[in-house]
Amino acid sequence: MDEKASELAITTRGLVxxxxxxxxxxxLDLDVRRGEMFGLVGPDGAGKSTAIRLLCGLLKPEGGAAxxxxxxxxxxxxxxxxxIGYLSQNFTLYGDLTIDENIEFFxxxxxxxNWQARRDDLLAFTRLTPFRRRLAGALSGGMKKKLALACTLIHTPQLIFLDEPSTGVDPVSRGEFWSILSGILAQGVTILMTTPYLDEAERCHRVALLHRGRVMRSGTPAEIRAGLPGKLYRLDAPDLPVAYRALAVGRPVEQLVLYGDRLHFWSPAGAEAEARAAAAQLDAAGLGPARFQEISPSLEDVFIGLLGAEGVHDEQSKS
Ligand SMILES: Nc1ncnc2c1ncn2[C@@H]1O[C@H](COP(=O)(O)OP(=O)(O)OP(=O)(O)O)[C@@H](O)[C@H]1O
Ligand SMILES: [Mg+2]
Incomplete structure (x- = not known):
């Protein structure tokens, strides 16, 4: 019985x-602590949904322990x-039932x-009370997710699994959704979520970077950011997309990442000379003036770098 009070909400070893x-x-080896928001991050097909289905007992593994x-x-x-509660990636509400009726169904x-009182609380908590008689089919994407979350919480689970809860939610509603999740955490519920958005993963207490059904890295976002080998630079040039295309020729894809307003240049060996050479190349090609400065990596930089180090980008571009 002591184990039921263990500080770990989830522990898996060698799941297959x-x-x-x-x-x-x-x-799969995972340790999720009680009361934390744990993010499972990985590209399409990494195994995020499968991991959650295993942990909910909906799929039987071929090996391992959990x-x-x-x-x-x-x-x-x-x-x-x-x-436990499970908000699946393709969660379906009953479109011809109202918000109230959907929660009643769950x-x-x-x-x-005595679910009525719990329903009222959840509606207030998810700010859906004014819309309770509206048909679920007539709700916006953000409101549907909030309703789905309320349904997931109706039986007061200690641990909830949220599979890409913010996909399809507009940025404004996403902010509100995150504040609702913070409220759930404050009540002591453990959350394991998946997300394709690395900026969202930064908001988790701890994350695991999943790739091909294995954990590549896990830890706090800060620990993972500190684990990128080498150095990362920000390159500035007048026309970043043109600079990116010029530099990409003959360099591994993970070395250069073009974000909307920034160009990141990664040197796995930590050689400043490489960044200086890239800037000089732009100047020589008439694409300058180019400058570079060392910056700290984001989770996204680390993930792109690690995947590149494993040769994943090459395989994906071939397939
Ligand atoms: N029921 C199934 N039958 C056969 N293959 C499956 C099944 N479910 C998942 N897979 C395969 O297992 C791998 C992992 O899939 P999974 O859905 O867990 O990935 P994911 O990380 O959730 O991806 P996404 O970001 O697209 O949701 C994929 O290659 C997928 O095609
Ligand atoms: Mg999935």
Missing amino acids: KKFAAKVAIDG RVLGYDLFRESAALKQH AELHSVG
Whole structure:
């Protein structure tokens, strides 16, 4: 029983999940602490949704071990289910039911007694009370996600899994959605979420960078940012897209990343001479004046760099 009070909400060792010959989860090791917001980050097909389905007990693994909230995932998954909530990537609400009726449906699904009071709280919490009689099918993307979140929380789970909760939500509603998630954390609920947005991952307490069903790095965003080998530079030139195209010729794709208003140049060896040579190349090609300065990497820079170091970009561009 002590284990049920362990400070780890989730711990997995060597989890493996295959779909026919395809290995979707390839020896997954994760530790998620109670009360934290943990972000599972990775490109399309990395295995994020599969990992969540395993941890909810919806898929059976081919190997490995996992405990969730102290329960053995494979022997005690029935007992676990009442303590977890799952917002799937393709969450479907009943479009011809109202907000109120959708929550009622989930309350009954989970056999929640006295759900009316809980529903009122959740509606207030997600700021949906004024719209409660509106049909779910008539809601905006952001409101649908908030309703889905309310349905996920109706049975007062201790741990919730949110698979890409902010995809399809406009930036303004996304801010509101994050403040709602902060409120959930403040109530002591553990959140494991996936996101394709690395700027969102920066807001998690800890993250794992997932690639091909394996954790490449995990830790706080600051720890992961500090783990990029070499040095990162910001290059400035009058026309960044043109400068990017000129420099990209003959360089590995992960070395140069063009963001909207910035061009990042990564030297895995930490050689300032490489950045100076890139700036000189632009000047010589009439694309200057070019300048460079060392900067600290974002999570996105680290991920792009690590994937590049593994040769992933090359494979993806071939396929
Ligand atoms: N039911 C399934 N049958 C066969 N292959 C599957 C199945 N589910 C997932 N896969 C494969 O497993 C791998 C991991 O898929 P998964 O959906 O977990 O990735 P993801 O990280 O959630 O991707 P996305 O960002 O696109 O949601 C992919 O190669 C996918 O094609
Ligand atoms: Mg997915």
